[in-house]
Amino acid sequence: MDEKEVYLSMDKPDLYNLGCAPLTLLAAKQVDDLWSVLTWPRQPLPVLDIGCGPGDVARKILAPRLPPGTKLVACDISTKMLEFCRQHNALPGTITYEQLDVVEPDLENSAVWQYAPFGKVFCLLLLHWVPDNRRAVQNIHKLLVPGGEAVFSIIANMVFYTAFEEMAKDSRWGRYMQDVDEFVSPYQHSEDPVSDFCQLLQSEGYQVLHCDVAPQVLFFPSEMQRRGVGSGVPALSARTTTAVPRSHLHQHLVPGCEGDRLLTSLEEQEVYISMDKPELYNLGCVPFTQLAAKHVDGLWSVLTWPRQPLPVLDIGCGPGDVARKVLAPRLPPGTKLVACDISTKMLEFCRQHNALPGTITYEQLDVVEPDLENSAVWQYAPFGKVFCLLLLHWVPDNRRAVQNIHKLLVSGGEAVFSVMANMTHYTTFEEMAKDSRWAQYMQDSQKFESPYQHSEDPVSDFRQLLQSEGYQVLHCDVAPQVLFFPSEMQRRDFLKSVCPFLNRVPEDKKDNFLDDWLQRMEKLNGLSKDVGSSEEPKYYIHFNIMVVMARKL
Incomplete structure (x- = not known):
């Protein structure tokens, strides 16, 4: 050294x-x-x-x-x-x-x-x-x-x-x-x-x-x-x-004291998950990176790898943490990883903070792109694996998305999906959109709901969608999931970063809007706090998530 x-x-x-x-x-x-x-x-x-x-x-x-x-x-x-x-x-x-x-x-x-x-x-x-x-x-x-x-x-x-x-x-x-x-x-x-x-x-x-x-x-x-x-x-x-x-x-x-001063706040952004504010989203994404790692680890041993490595695609890569910290270290030697996102600003962040020259290439892609063959990602196809983690609950047209992923895969190639089936913050958005205080800012609230929010059997619905588009479903289940945050401030800041409506609300009403949203989530058991007898409080977000593995026929 x-x-x-x-x-x-x-x-x-x-x-x-x-x-x-x-x-x-x-x-x-x-x-x-x-x-x-x-x-x-x-x-x-x-x-x-x-x-x-x-x-x-x-x-x-x-x-x-x-x-x-x-x-x-x-x-x-x-x-x-x-x-x-x-x-x-x-x-x-x-x-x-x-x-x-x-x-x-x-x-x-x-x-x-x-x-x-x-x-x-x-x-x-x-x-x-x-x-x-x-x-x-x-x-x-x-x-x-x-x-x-x-x-x-x-x-x-x-x-x-x-x-x-x-x-x-x-x-x-x-x-x-x-x-x-x-x-x-x-x-x-x-x-x-x-x-x-x-x-x-x-x-x-x-x-x-x-x-x-x-x-x-x-x-x-x-x-x-x-x-x-x-x-x-x-x-x-x-x-x-x-x-x-x-x-x-x-x-x-x-060694001495002065007057107190509190921390400054960050600006929120209207686009969900702050796609044009990667710094803001990245501050709270660590629990999601850990969750993605858990999903990948749970299925990694059953994935099949050809002797001659084919490129791997990460769709909806966000700030790039999953691509660099979770996927890249696990890939067979010589495997190229293409990570893509719809946001050019998010991709700039990836290239600056999560670059891995020789292994990861960052490109722009909308997963429902109608002209897929002319996209930047198409040049690397076909892919042996596609990872689409924590993305499709933000995409209203899941059918077009899985069709595009099918086109990008080699025959026999495998895809791994994780999709939020339902989440109390979607329910609270629906409630607040009917509240006279907030309705004017939330007229398009349905755009920000998971396609499976009201499904009685999301596993069956997603399985049928995949099978109808030429996939063999190898694994598909739904389970409760808990995200841990070490402080209430971190959980609150993260939720602010993924709220699509907050930037529409006047400045003097933002705190009231956020408080109302969080209180409604707590009443629906979407947020919880655990105060142990000998430990510091722990703060959680609860939701159900589907994890799916499918193969292109």
Whole structure:
């Protein structure tokens, strides 16, 4: 490696990034929990994200929440990780990516020093990889303005650290794990990590405002994805074990306070799923990427692959996360992936943030295109596989869509569909369209409903459609589905991004409209909140979804 052998395979950003979605969600929850108590000066000072990794937290979590005009500097020890950030998570005018080792002894000559002092420093899920926590918090103190605030989250202990220590004593693995102590959190064996970290901070000139430790669980939609995270860690990929986090140390500190200021809002857009606002949609798409991964994993073993690879098509690729993080890593070597979407702005986002040269090509396509043979995608046909995930519930003319997919497939080619059969937000749209307060903004509400919203047997209906268009249906079922969001703010922001009517509502009525919509969904059990006895609340969206696999006859 060019850099020291740092934990989390920092010279393999693509590999690490494949499994980082649960960690991004965890970071979002930590930020949301403390955001309202952070203080913001009238004249914005720059904000620093230390240990930014692939840049998802900087672009998806921090940047959208910052007050207007605030500069975000995101730094990492790895030059290769920073190259990945600049390619996939660039946000010109807001985020600057720079190299920094958090224990840098010559801090004043680092690339980050030129932007100091910082009003806020976020050091999320980093310090458990850093043996010298004292030097790290000293450097962060130097980078902060007096009265500036820092937010830390640290894994206090974790069973894979214990497993490493046990395996290092095993004759089969000991020779590969002689440096095991370098890969163990400084707080792994602490009887009171909260007290230890608080004392460290106080001794280095911080006032500690919040410090606690709590159990934490990361959710992975499949065994394959959870196992895949392990391959992103050098001590795992070379020395093999699996990891399940047990707890994290969540820290908010301040050497002084000012007045509170809340985060800014984002603009919504009229087009469903914000197809011309890919940044907005992408902020909340992580649960859907995980859901798509679950559907793909559930059917992957029964897909058939020819010796000579044929291209694969991803229709309705959105921001490109599924194409790059879910499909591309699973394809046989040498397989070309064509990912398409109706939105040119979404495709621009894909090419900027989810490019994978030599493997993925992004092209424009309307799945109901009447002149398919002259579309940009036709040149790559025939395809051996077509994935049409979480798309057809937005398409009123499902017949034309499956006809086009049939034309694009090679004989014997296979298609995988996932389709929302019904969802309470469709029901609430119908109700609100009859409400005198909202009717004028929702006259076309039926355009935004799943074709299967009122079907008594959506599986039978979709199966018959496919069979009538020349498919053999190999698998077709419908099941309840739950999407998890780590905070109420994230769930609310996501629903705002997929509401087609909100931008039509006058500014002074938008909050009332949104509140009415969410309350109606809650009454219909489409939204729920789980408050456990010892855990933070969890927020869910409920719906039914069909997963289908079919073969072209």
